[in-house]
Amino acid sequence: MKINKIIFIGTVTIFYLKIGFAFSGPHWNHEEQAHWGAIEDTSQTEVPLMYPYAECSIGKHQSPIDFAAAEINNEKKLNELRIWYDIDIAPIFFNSGHGVQVNTSLDYRGEIEVGEESYPLIQFHFHEPSEHVVGDKKFDAELHYVHVREDGKILVLAVVIEEGKESTTFQTILDNTPGNGGDQNENTGIKIDPASLLPSSYHHRGDFFSITGSLTTPPCSEGVAWYVLPEPITISTAQLEQLKRFYTSNARQPQDLNGRVVLTK
Template sequence: MLVKPIRLKLIACVLATLPLYSAASEWSYSGHNSPDHWAGLDANGDYATCAKGTHQSPIDIPSTSATHVKAASASLSINYQRSPLDVVNNGHSIQANVTGDNSLQFQGKTYKLVQFHFHSPSEHLYSGKRFPMEMHWVNQASDGSLLVVAAMIKSGDKNTQLEHIWSKMLPQKKGAHVQLSQEQAPDLGKILPSSSKHFFYKGSLTTPPCTEGVQWVLFEKLLELSPDQISAFQSVFTGNNRPAEAINQREIDED
């Protein structure tokens, strides 16, 4: 789904305050500014979709009943590599802003990787199961449309690629940055789960302004982080996940 021109200015502002967070009003994951109240936090009504939208994310993926689409996997090609990163604590997550030539193609359209970030616990569920963490890669096409690649994270072996970030100390305070050169940064292509099927569905940003028209691609295969790596993230952020939204009879495809 293409984002209408009237939304492009909003999306540009959203991307400028990554990870896709509007600066219009303070919001959080708990208390009076929690997800239940997001829609009323912006005086201009820009957050109204958080309550009124019918294609919101995240969702509980009913994997046993997903539609099998043979052509879907052939239409997805991800081309990520080792690139300089600006890792920042933005007050809502640890986010890595990406430079360099990182892109993906989906259904004939090219998207450029803008940033990736983490949630704990996971925002999406698989057949009712929630995971310790979730990683999002946010990609944008030249027309402003967005595609988010997601992978659920379980406790297991140390992730040697993400350790490039963890070993530099995750920024502890809001606004703190850690710069990683190309040589210091992880190989983004090697972080992706290998030989995995995917779920595909149309949804929204999982943060205000909850803009819809976002294409989601979720890896079925899980990423692994060690218990220490998960604990290190959770010592900075935990509970930074939006609750699952209603599917509302949306089609969920599986390749």
């Protein structure tokens, strides 16, 4: 089953993107996602600082979404999406406390180009099951490539995942991710090619869906530009079970569209 694209622009720092959006706010988990906006920061005494995740509840452009419920517009001219991922010779395998993640090295030069704009890849991570859905269809998992520019603009490229053929790159990630939240595994000598997790038919450019949204975890900051590719990648049943041993159900439920339209090329 195919779906397409998303654009994601935010106002978060490179630091907490690198650590999986686990910035120094109050504790949260996916089981209580319906109440993220009401979580209090007891170190603060004034509103709105007492409610650092309020946007999760009051935001109008939240992610993820249900594509089956969205109006699709294929008439607006969109910039080309060009993916240029190099091999990372020193990736950092990171357990964010909420998901399996790979942080790119400081000298890594992989990026995405949208029109004349370039967005460096700083990390990629996994959710189980998928966050974006198509009606009643949830995919087995979802991969998010997170890109951030020096001016704070963020682009996220999403790829849905289905059970099927084993992924060699994904196995390397699973085998090198620490078991404890907050731990990282660096200086392994292992090289990772992020492009090896893209759909085989995509190459450097292709079709996509695009919609403005938010971070899918607290603080749920909006102004995010998302791209979603139409073709799933696959991992084996054994690999999916191994992913679940790290985290299961670490996916946010679809959010209201509130008039947003999905653009497609």
